[in-house]
Amino acid sequence: MRYSWLTLLLVALVVAPVGCKKKKVRVGATDEDTPGLKSVLDMGNPKIEPQLLTGFHGIEAGAWRWTAKQFTVALKPPFGSGQKGAKLTVKLTVPPPTIEHLKNVTLLATAGGNALPPETYTTAGDYLYVREIPASLLTGDSLRVDFALDKAIPPSAADIRELGIIVLNIGLESK
């Protein structure tokens, strides 16, 4: 009697999944809200990562990211900027380690292939880098902005990343 129950259990265990089997894989849910490109990128938002094309490290403290020596973003031109132009703003921090290692650091930006005036930072602190973007560069679906620092902290045993500055926010604002 005991063995017949055992046999029945084993048969059920084997047959049940076979009988129930329809697909080789479960179909997972996906997020289909298909967001478009954003004009302002908050570095703490993981959903904007496709717009961080190169040179950004992971989110820290849910709010900011270290950059590498070169970093690039794609931004959506804000409404009306194709006629009036826009302002590129970068909310950034030059942290004490950067100044201790590098003395000073210069940030250069190139928007849509056009170089923007650089800025040099000689003391640690919070800064706002603001540059005018002419309307002629803002007629497409997106604007590629390449940033470059003249120097960065090279990878080391303490931190394997190349470290430039800390960025909190990059965006295009209508004028």
Add this chain to the structure above:
Amino acid sequence: MSPAQDGARRRAVNAAWWLAPSLLCLALYWRGFTAWFRGDDLAWLGTGLYIQNLHDFVVALFGPQAQGTIRPLSERAFFMAGFELFGLEALPFKIVVFATQFANLALVASIGARLTGRRAAGFLASVLWVLHASSVLPLGWTCVYNEVLCGFFLLLALHFLIRYTETGERRYYVFQWIAFLAGFGALELNVVYPVIAAAYTLLFTRRYFRTTLPMFAASAAYAVAHAMIAPMQKTGDYAMHFTGAIFGTLATYWTWSVGPPFLYTPLDLPKWVLPVGVAIISAGLLAWAAKKLRPGIVFCIVWYLAVLAPVLPLRDHRTEYYVFLPVIGLCWLGGWALVEARRAVAVALAAIYVFMMLPGLVATAKWNYAVTMRVRALVEGVAGVHERQPSKSILLEGVDTELFYNAILDRPFRLFGVDAVYLSPGSEKHIESHPDLGNIGDFILPGDVVAQGLKKEELVVYDVRGPRLRNVTAMYAAIPQDHALPLRVDAASPLTSYLLGPEWYAPDGDHRWMPGKATLRMGAPSNADQKLYLRGNCPEQQLAAGALPITVTVNGVSTETAIRPGENAFELAIALPPSAVGKKEMTVTVTVGRVLHPASDPRDLGLAFGTFEVR
């Protein structure tokens, strides 16, 4: 206490003796029990995908695979049958893994009790083995089932040998042989069993020693046959080094045996703590063993060394689960020592052992579980995307090193019939390169192809960074793409068909036929050292008349080459003209010396491609 109460208590104690180690195992490794697949699992699950006849089946079951291994029971049959019955449901696989391990724990307890003459020692041996952190991957990563199943056959064979020597009944001798021979289907490590059997009989029942000798012949025959079918690797991580390095490897594995593998702990401890812990356990165990030297103690050490011996020459491939089976010997020894030592000493040593093992065990199990959940979200997410948009290719954005090597490299999407899944351009910057494991570039779709695919709405883009896939096609389509032509063109892919000339035929699954002459455009080399590699298939009939002449013309400069009989799956390397170096694109023309006219196909068939790649 009445006799009835005494009987009930005995039964409870007996049940606990058998069941407690298994329950502890389930409690500690529940994350392994509920984990999904990753890495090699996804390769083994596809073992039976392309079987069409008996020959294919035999090759799938017994053909040498990764690093020349032949493990028909623990890998091929296990994954083939499991996938056929349950698809990508991991739980049935885990039930088999854990059931086997529960049997192993019962065998360790039972054999331990017989070896030591103390039931408590056998029980403690089983518990010590459960607590050993080398169990995390065998129990949490399905493809390491070979270790668990090999342990089962080794222990079962030894169990039957002991029963044979206890009872003299021949059936146990036959059972031992069956378990021993079955073990070859689990893991090559099984070859060491005759040493274990011989050591047991020499130490305990010498008159049975001669009965173990034929098993040496079986192991030797297996080793010779295996070496003929899958010769040992001479280079790379799996090359064997019979040098003094063996002792260094033994020392490493000893520390991983009495301490945690890799001496890893998630606790923030001073560096000296774990080595000191290892030293204390080693000194306690070895001092006790030397003082009490008995046949059982020698046997435990023989088990440890014999089961570890086959991996000691693998100087460049040290893996934590290689000590999973050898440590059984030390666990028997440890259980025995704990029972016989003074209580305070035993408690102190056990506490040190648990303190060293448990944090790493929990952290590693958590990590393994988390990785498999990421893999699951990706694979099942892609299945969902394909179900909703079956005609579209899928581009994955945000794949990192962990996800690439655990979820992409082994192409899990083919398990449910999806091939057109790619990584976004630039993904290689976020993935560590390990050329020995695979080429990341094979998975990346070039920027120009992405732009074309998005324009023609043949491509959807999903961000994989979050807990589930997120459709970012609209966002991605608005981002400017690199319009350089790709350095790698898959002739069969509809996404790259815009680069092919009008002569090409429509794709046939994973290849596309050309007639006698065909052209394509692609990216040009950036330096003179790069070559053009053409990969494809040339049917047997095409080579029946001898070597097939091929002319490859790049930007007007021709190179003559040929595909010789036997080179059906060909790869041709063509030197590129200096005039092509640094250009934005180049035009490639392939001309074959003759075409094929099969009765069933009215077309002129030249060659089936394949890929064209500049590297």
